[in-house]
Amino acid sequence: MTSLTLFKDMLVDDNVVPDNYTYTFVLKACGNVGCVGFGEQVYGHVVKTGLDGDLYICNTLVHFYAKNGEFGVARKVLDEMCVKDVVSWNAVLSVYCEMGMMEDARVFFGEMGVRNVESWNFMVSGYVKGGRVDEARRVFDEMGVKDVVSWNVMITGYARNGEFGEVFRLFEDMRRDGVVPDDYTFVNVLSCCASVSGLSQGEWIHAYIDKNGIEVGGFLATALVDMYSKCGCLEKALEVFRKTSRKDISIWNSMIAGLGLHGYGKRAIEIFYELIDDGIKPNEVTFVSVLSACSRSGLLDEGYKMFELMVHTYNIKPTIEHYGCMVDLLGRFGLLDEAEKLAKEVPFKEAQVVWESLLGACRSHNDVEMAERVTKKLLELDPQDSAGYVQLSNVHASEGRFNDATELRKKMRAQGVSKDPGCSMIEVNGVVHEFLAGEGMVL
Numbered sequence: 001m002t003s004l005t006l007f008k009d010m011l012v013d014d015n016v017v018p019d020n021y022t023y024t025f026v027l028k029a030c031g032n033v034g035c036v037g038f039g040e041q042v043y044g045h046v047v048k049t050g051l052d053g054d055l056y057i058c059n060t061l062v063h064f065y066a067k068n069g070e071f072g073v074a075r076k077v078l079d080e081m082c083v084k085d086v087v088s089w090n091a092v093l094s095v096y097c098e099m100g101m102m103e104d105a106r107v108f109f110g111e112m113g114v115r116n117v118e119s120w121n122f123m124v125s126g127y128v129k130g131g132r133v134d135e136a137r138r139v140f141d142e143m144g145v146k147d148v149v150s151w152n153v154m155i156t157g158y159a160r161n162g163e164f165g166e167v168f169r170l171f172e173d174m175r176r177d178g179v180v181p182d183d184y185t186f187v188n189v190l191s192c193c194a195s196v197s198g199l200s201q202g203e204w205i206h207a208y209i210d211k212n213g214i215e216v217g218g219f220l221a222t223a224l225v226d227m228y229s230k231c232g233c234l235e236k237a238l239e240v241f242r243k244t245s246r247k248d249i250s251i252w253n254s255m256i257a258g259l260g261l262h263g264y265g266k267r268a269i270e271i272f273y274e275l276i277d278d279g280i281k282p283n284e285v286t287f288v289s290v291l292s293a294c295s296r297s298g299l300l301d302e303g304y305k306m307f308e309l310m311v312h313t314y315n316i317k318p319t320i321e322h323y324g325c326m327v328d329l330l331g332r333f334g335l336l337d338e339a340e341k342l343a344k345e346v347p348f349k350e351a352q353v354v355w356e357s358l359l360g361a362c363r364s365h366n367d368v369e370m371a372e373r374v375t376k377k378l379l380e381l382d383p384q385d386s387a388g389y390v391q392l393s394n395v396h397a398s399e400g401r402f403n404d405a406t407e408l409r410k411k412m413r414a415q416g417v418s419k420d421p422g423c424s425m426i427e428v429n430g431v432v433h434e435f436l437a438g439e440g441m442v443l
Contacts, residue, residue, distance in 0.1 A: 019051075024056050027061060030064060032067070059091050060091075062092060093108055102127060125153045151177075186223065216240070221240055225251055225254045228240065234262060252280060260296055269293065288319075291325035295326075298329075300330075327343050331360065332361065
């Protein structure tokens, strides 16, 4: 809104006359904040000054109307333009794709008088954002020229969809196509390496980064720390962490989480206090990482201390993840009553994960009475969730109550509740293979 205020001041100053760049910036600002009425007033000034034929202003006007949902007006302005370029067409297409109106985008894309690589990227990105990865891939494969953005968008789509094998294949195709990866490419691929524990591929990418003199900092450094941590190479993770001169909160959180993941809770807490000493304020994610570290390492007193520090010193309201960590920690120590009391305080509809954690603790400590109570709560939250049935069935079985376990499984089948099949991935000789329970290997 500051730019609009400045423009109003500019209009009453006789010594300053707006030019085409001024009107372009102001119309863009109006589009971004939804000031349709003021934007139309601005265009009235444009007409009075005789700049209504300016290509840059017309392109911005098209985008302004499209951004505010006035696609009919935007198209009318576009059709009436004496001169139009690819930016003119992209002004409408980009908004269709941004708003997820992909059927309209597809039709408009077919009508475009001129396209460039950005036009194609808008289409691929629009499909990816809508979760329609197969359609995004069809458009991607039709592209004559692809730039790094094209590849990154498609890689991101597969990464979000959990199709890590396709991510690695695309990365190889990208390199063979002569397109130089950027930080976004590396972060996406490293994230996939972390997800499947693909250490050799992650190390190869790190070596590629070093060999090509690419600066490792910011989110790229964080991605490397995350990859090495999840692949179990904590020394390498710490090495990258220590070498990063400007550490933001993300890399601290990643390092704390990595140490906690492998049971180095006390070391994670040390890094947490280093963060404080470095003058960085911990956030919600920091406390999820450190509380998880306390839970995995069985650090009960430290867990209580961190929870209190989060709430009372940093005034962070606990989220479902924080409650989950604390319930898990209490459950590990058999403090089931305290854990149940805390679970009841969770003010979220998503409290299911907390109760599932408590149910797991009931099984570990053979508390059948509480397990039945917790299962009832879980089924209230989601009658179709299989976790409650399966966990309680296992509790009955561990107590030798096999008839009860069998009856529970029958009830589960009668109500149409099914257990999702397990899925595993493994890296063999630098190639990631995916397995689904009951199926063969997916190449």
